[in-house]
Amino acid sequence: MRPKSLRAALPHAVILLLLVVLLYPVAWMLGSSFKPTSEIISSLSFLPRHFTPGNYRQGWAGTAGTGFSVYFLNSTLIAVGAVIGNVVSCSITAYAMARLDFRGRGLVTAIAIGTLLLPKEVLLIPQYLIFHKLGWVDTDLPLVVPKFLAVDAFFVFLNLQFMRGLPRELDEAAALDGCGPFRTFWHILLPLTKPALATTAIFTFIWTWNDYFSQLIYLNSPARYTLPVGLRMFLDATSGSDLGPMFAMATVTLAPLFVLFVFFQRHLVQGIATTGFKG
Amino acid sequence: MAAAAAGSTVERPGRGRARPGGGAAGTAPSGSPRRRRTNGAAYTLLSPWLLGTVGVLAIPLLYSLYLSFTSYDLLSNPHWVGFRNYRRLFSDDPRYAHSMWVTLQYVITSAPLKLLMALAVALLLARPRRGQGAYRALFYLPSLLGTSVAIAIVWQGTFEQNGPFNGFLKLFGVHGQAWVSDPSYVRWVIVALAMWQFGAPMVIFLAGLKQIPQELYEAAEMDGAGWWRRFFSITLPMLSPVILFNLVVEMIGAFQAFTPAQLVGDGQGGPVDSTLFYTLYLYQRAFQMQQMGYAAAMAWVMIAGLGLITALLFWSSRYWVHYGD
Numbered sequence: 001m002r003p004k005s006l007r008a009a010l011p012h013a014v015i016l017l018l019l020v021v022l023l024y025p026v027a028w029m030l031g032s033s034f035k036p037t038s039e040i041i042s043s044l045s046f047l048p049r050h051f052t053p054g055n056y057r058q059g060w061a062g063t064a065g066t067g068f069s070v071y072f073l074n075s076t077l078i079a080v081g082a083v084i085g086n087v088v089s090c091s092i093t094a095y096a097m098a099r100l101d102f103r104g105r106g107l108v109t110a111i112a113i114g115t116l117l118l119p120k121e122v123l124l125i126p127q128y129l130i131f132h133k134l135g136w137v138d139t140d141l142p143l144v145v146p147k148f149l150a151v152d153a154f155f156v157f158l159n160l161q162f163m164r165g166l167p168r169e170l171d172e173a174a175a176l177d178g179c180g181p182f183r184t185f186w187h188i189l190l191p192l193t194k195p196a197l198a199t200t201a202i203f204t205f206i207w208t209w210n211d212y213f214s215q216l217i218y219l220n221s222p223a224r225y226t227l228p229v230g231l232r233m234f235l236d237a238t239s240g241s242d243l244g245p246m247f248a249m250a251t252v253t254l255a256p257l258f259v260l261f262v263f264f265q266r267h268l269v270q271g272i273a274t275t276g277f278k279g
Numbered sequence: 280m281a282a283a284a285a286g287s288t289v290e291r292p293g294r295g296r297a298r299p300g301g302g303a304a305g306t307a308p309s310g311s312p313r314r315r316r317t318n319g320a321a322y323t324l325l326s327p328w329l330l331g332t333v334g335v336l337a338i339p340l341l342y343s344l345y346l347s348f349t350s351y352d353l354l355s356n357p358h359w360v361g362f363r364n365y366r367r368l369f370s371d372d373p374r375y376a377h378s379m380w381v382t383l384q385y386v387i388t389s390a391p392l393k394l395l396m397a398l399a400v401a402l403l404l405a406r407p408r409r410g411q412g413a414y415r416a417l418f419y420l421p422s423l424l425g426t427s428v429a430i431a432i433v434w435q436g437t438f439e440q441n442g443p444f445n446g447f448l449k450l451f452g453v454h455g456q457a458w459v460s461d462p463s464y465v466r467w468v469i470v471a472l473a474m475w476q477f478g479a480p481m482v483i484f485l486a487g488l489k490q491i492p493q494e495l496y497e498a499a500e501m502d503g504a505g506w507w508r509r510f511f512s513i514t515l516p517m518l519s520p521v522i523l524f525n526l527v528v529e530m531i532g533a534f535q536a537f538t539p540a541q542l543v544g545d546g547q548g549g550p551v552d553s554t555l556f557y558t559l560y561l562y563q564r565a566f567q568m569q570q571m572g573y574a575a576a577m578a579w580v581m582i583a584g585l586g587l588i589t590a591l592l593f594w595s596s597r598y599w600v601h602y603g604d
Contacts, residue, residue, distance in 0.1 A: 012410070015403060019417055022475070026424065028443050029433045041439075044446030093328040102321035112328070115336055119585060121535065121558060122578040125346065125571050126339035132353075149331025156328070181320035210426045212538045213558075217566060228428040232542070235432060243436070250429035257424055265416040268423065272479050273486040 033248040040243045052244060059245030059252070062230065063237040066222040068249055071230035074219075075209060078143050078226060082208040083201045085147025086155050090200055091193060093150040094159030095185045099171055112160070116153040128217060138220045143211075147204070155200045162196035163189065199271040202264055206257060227253045346575035353569050364576035375577070377552055378560040382534060385466065385556065386588075389473035390529040394522065397477040401484035402514075415485065422478030431472070431542035435459050438468045459543060462553035469539045469554065480525040487521035488514070516601040523596050530592070531585055537562070557581060 024046070031046030033055055039048065060068045096102070097109045131142040150156055166189060174184040212228040219225055225233065231253055234246060261268070322329075347364055351357035368375050400418055404411060424430050438444050438458040445455030458464040495513050504512065515522075537558040544554025548563070561581070565574035 008408075011403065011406075011408065015414055018400070018403075019414070022421060023417070024443065025430075025433050025437050025475075026420075028437065029429075032436075040436075041441040044443050044449075046443075089327045089331075092324045096321045096324040096328075100317045100321040100324070102316060102318045105321070108325065111332065115332065118336060118340070119531070119535065119582055121561065122343055122582050123336065123339045124561075125565055125575050125578065126342035127335065128565075129342070129346075129353075129571065130334075130339065146331060146335045148327060149335055150328040151331040151335045181317050181324075185324075206423065210428075212426075212428050212541075213562075217562075231428045231432065235542075246432065247436075250432055253429040254424055254427060257427070261416075261420060261423055265419075266412070269416055269419055269482055272419075272482045 029247050033251045037243045055244040055248040059249040063234055071225050071227045075226040078140050079205050079208040081144035082147045083204045086152055086204040087197050087201050089148050089150035090155040090159050093156050094163050098160050098163035112156050142218045159196050162193055166192055343575045346572050347579050349572040351571040364573050378555045378557050381555050382557040386530055386533040389470045389533050393474045393477050394480055394525055396474050397480035398484055401481045405488045419478035422476045425476035431539055434472050435543050460550055462550040465553050469543050472539050487518050491517045519600040523600050527592055
């Protein structure tokens with residue numbers, strides 16, 4: 001190779017090497033999910049020598065009578081509920097704040113942005129106590145209902161900024177044609193905010209899917225467990241001795257995220273670049 | 280709603296003079312439709328947000344402040360104890376002081392190291408070359424997966440006695456130990472997990488790097504400045520607002536870390552309380568010991584701490600953040 005092309009190839013080599021090291025734990029998890037437990041703890045290679053798909057069957061059956069099918073279904077229901085809640089509530093809130101002229105608008109918008117800075121830890125205990133009083137503990141309600149009330153200030157803000165960027169003339173033209181605020185929102189603005197809605201939906205899904213803390217607190221009976229809590233219980237019940245099935249279920253837990261990554265990677269990266277929030 | 284206050288006649292930038300709200304429907308009798316008021320429609324659309332902000336944010340915020348001055352075990356009603364919870368935190372709870380120390384160590388190591396990693400990779404990817412989009416996405420992948428319980432479990436396995444990390448060390452003849460059960464190393468395993476998720480700040484750095492005018496580099500190159508000189512005199516100062524942003528976000532995030540402490544450690548803060556992160560201790564006090572008042576006080580101290588750190592960062596930024604002229 002001539003020195004020039006070598007110089008051009010070097011960064012690629014460095015990048016690829018870094019990626020191999022970086023993604024190795026994920027590859028190891030995937031490979032280990034097909035290995036017998038004894039092989040996992042004795043071999044560095046991620047390719048299984050004794051291909052063991054039975055890990056998935058054994059893991060899927062779960063522990064103490066509750067299988068991962070239950071956890072998977074619970075996780076899906078909560079994540080889908082949260083996505084619908086955030087998309088609906090954040091978009092109508094953002095529309096009202098960005099495009100309608102009403103008394104108290106400045107104050108309302110300032111409060112909405114101010115709640116961005118409110119750390120969830122300080123609300124954790126009182127929220128728990130309130131949901132406890134309502135009899136909602138050990139149901140999906142504390143995890144889904146707040147999403148319908150636009151309390152994720154981040155997504156309100158994201159949609160607000162997006163709506164502010166759309167030309168005013170749209171609303172004016174719609175009003176001249178006799179559209180009220182609701183129809184203007186539904187027919188004119190909502191279709192144009194699809195990118196912001198998609199970002200809201202994808203990140204709400206990922207964050208809810210990965211959320212461990214609140215699901216641990218609110219869900220107490222195995223029939224209610226989601227994947228993160230179920231995985232933790234599986235770890236405790238087997239005290240880490242059933243590594244094969246555990247890696248299989250870890251893979252199952254991450255599978256929807258891989259699918260999202262494959263289909264929406266551009267969107268994910270752009271969402272972060274434009275809004276600056278963490279993934 | 281019919282009586283419009285004087286406040287509504289305040290000039291709004293770019294939107295003309297808002298007219299004092301007319302009838303209940305708020306429609307202007309004539310003229311430009313942009314001036315019409317839509318109080319009814321607006322508050323209808325805002326009703327979920329209002330309910331949420333009052334019911335899920337404001338009331339809990341006040342309730343939490345009240346609880347922090349009480350003793351409450353869920354069984355009997357909360358009773359007022361004044362500042363006792365706060366006094367106990369600072370004078371009579373060595374585990375609390377320890378958890379604060381563990382968390383601070385984690386925050387001041389993990390956030391800068393993660394940003395260093397993010398910046399290094401961003402610089403590597405900044406120059407347009409084939410495969411840039413795919414590389415960027417793959418480097419971002421750990422950020423997407425990293426907060427999952429599944430990854431925490433895999434991470435623990437990776438640094439076990441027989442895990443792949445030690446297998447890797449063996450290639451160089453180093454005999455590794457069980458890092459996760461050693462109280463002096465487990466913290467670094469968790470720091471490594473945080474560093475692994477450098478994708479989000481990396482993407483933000485990349486966006487920042489793109490904003491730096493290329494002419495600056497060309498001029499510097501003509502003046503004979505080498506790579507390091509250009510890095511320290513152009514890249515770093517031009518990127519400093521982005522660095523500040525990332526630092527604030529990452530430090531606040533590190534303060535709130537819970538999953539890695541609960542899953543890479545033994546779940547109770549061990550071995551020997553080396554993973555007793557602030558949020559983990561708060562969780563134990565609230566949900567394992569049912570000391571809601573005490574835990575609420577912990578939360579308020581945490582908020583104060585977060586506020587203080589953010590304020591310090593912004594104060595220090597006067598000396599190192601360059602906002603262009």
